[in-house]
Every structure is written in structure tokens, then in C-alpha cells.
Amino acid sequence: QVQLVQSGAEVKKPGASLKVSCQASGFTLTGYYIHWMRQAPGQGLEWLGWINPTSGGTNSAQKFQGRVTMTGDTSFTTAYLELTRLTSDDTALYYCARAGSGCGGDCPYWYFDLWGRGTLVTVSS
Amino acid sequence: QSALTQPRSVSGSPGQSVTISCTGTIIDVGAYKFVSWYQQHPGQAPKLKIYDVTKRPSGVPDRFSGSKSGNTASLTISGLQADDEADYYCTSYAGDFNLVFGGGTKLTVL
Numbered sequence: 001q002v003q004l005v006q007s008g009a010e011v012k013k014p015g016a017s018l019k020v021s022c023q024a025s026g027f028t029l030t031g032y033y034i035h036w037m038r039q040a041p042g043q044g045l046e047w048l049g050w051i052n053p054t055s056g057g058t059n060s061a062q063k064f065q066g067r068v069t070m071t072g073d074t075s076f077t078t079a080y081l082e083l084t085r086l087t088s089d090d091t092a093l094y095y096c097a098r099a100g101s102g103c104g105g106d107c108p109y110w111y112f113d114l115w116g117r118g119t120l121v122t123v124s125s
Numbered sequence: 126q127s128a129l130t131q132p133r134s135v136s137g138s139p140g141q142s143v144t145i146s147c148t149g150t151i152i153d154v155g156a157y158k159f160v161s162w163y164q165q166h167p168g169q170a171p172k173l174k175i176y177d178v179t180k181r182p183s184g185v186p187d188r189f190s191g192s193k194s195g196n197t198a199s200l201t202i203s204g205l206q207a208d209d210e211a212d213y214y215c216t217s218y219a220g221d222f223n224l225v226f227g228g229g230t231k232l233t234v235l
Contacts, residue, residue: 044229045171045214059222095170110218111161111176118170
């Protein structure tokens, strides 16, 4: 079954870092981009950035630059999101989602056809 | 990057049509044909309904349609059904490999 399987819920203290994983099941990440979004309780979706697991290329929203790192493993099955210097404002459900690409992987598509179920991150002292 | 502007809520009766707007700027919605729409039911992950302004993924009924004029994109749902009640989000490519979301619209089927 084609799906993105995310790691389990986490509770973090302010100032700590989090690392969320997103594992491809039923396919590999070759030729795809993985985007990360989050949704604070009762709020809308917010885009954090993307990684091309094949090339290692990344880009993040300006708001998160300096605090976010996106990586992928060498087997092209799992992508990771790291976010540092957590505050209570980072409490949210974090989603990964798949986007396709053209031009041999160099031309990302800007829509998500497959989403993970989300990882709940709670930041509390 | 500023969020795209969507109405907070819209409503319609079963069988009617509703349109949800998504207003951006000349550097995002107005500049590219990369607007997508997602439906999110409570407690679930979003689902793709429209991509590249007007295209429907396989399995999405033709009751869902998308369009764009200038800096505003729109999602129209015709023949409203009870299961259409959900939150809807638009996204747009915003240049420099960035993406921006709309604030979301809650659709109520009366």
C-alpha cells in the first residue's frame, strides 16, 4: 500500500529540538519531493519547506530559515524534519506530503498527491 | 511570504453550488498556474482536489472545478453533498521554490 508513515507523537520542552521522520511505504522517494507542513490546534496549514531526497536539495520558508533542517536517508525511503529552539508556538501537527517532479527530477510539481497522517508535537514546560 | 486570503466560511444547501475564493498577489497566484486545492475533514490529513488551477486528480468527481482570474483563484463545488462539508485550503507556488497556503475556508452544508 502506497503511503507515508510518520513517526509518533512527541512532547518537547521549550528550547529543545525535534526530529520527525516520514517513511515511504510501497514506493521510494526517488523522483519525488517531500514537503513539510504543520497545523497548530484549530488553525490552518503552514508550509515549512521541501527536500529532494535524491539530490539532497532543500528550501525552507523564510520564517523557518536557520531553525529547520530537512534531510533524507541514502536508501531514499525516509525523509526527516528537524526543528530547533522550540517554543510553545511550535506546538502543532506536522505533516509530510509527496510532490512529483519532471525534467528528470529537477522540476518539482507544486501539489501533493499523498500525505502522511501527521505527527503531533507538543512543546510545554 | 504572506498567506493567501480565503473567506473564513461559506455555506450552501445540498444540490447547490458554492465557490471559494483564494486571493493572492502578482508574485504568487497572479504569476503562476500552480494553484492547488485541498479538502480536510476533521481529524484527517488534507486530500488533493484540484491542481495546476484546473486539473482534477483521478477519482475526484467533476463536481469540483477550479479557475483563476488575475490574482484570484476559485474552487467551485457543484451539486453539494453532505460529505463536502470540510475545510478547504488553497496553495500557490510563490517563486524561488516557495509555496504559500491560504488561511482555509470552512464549508458548511446546510
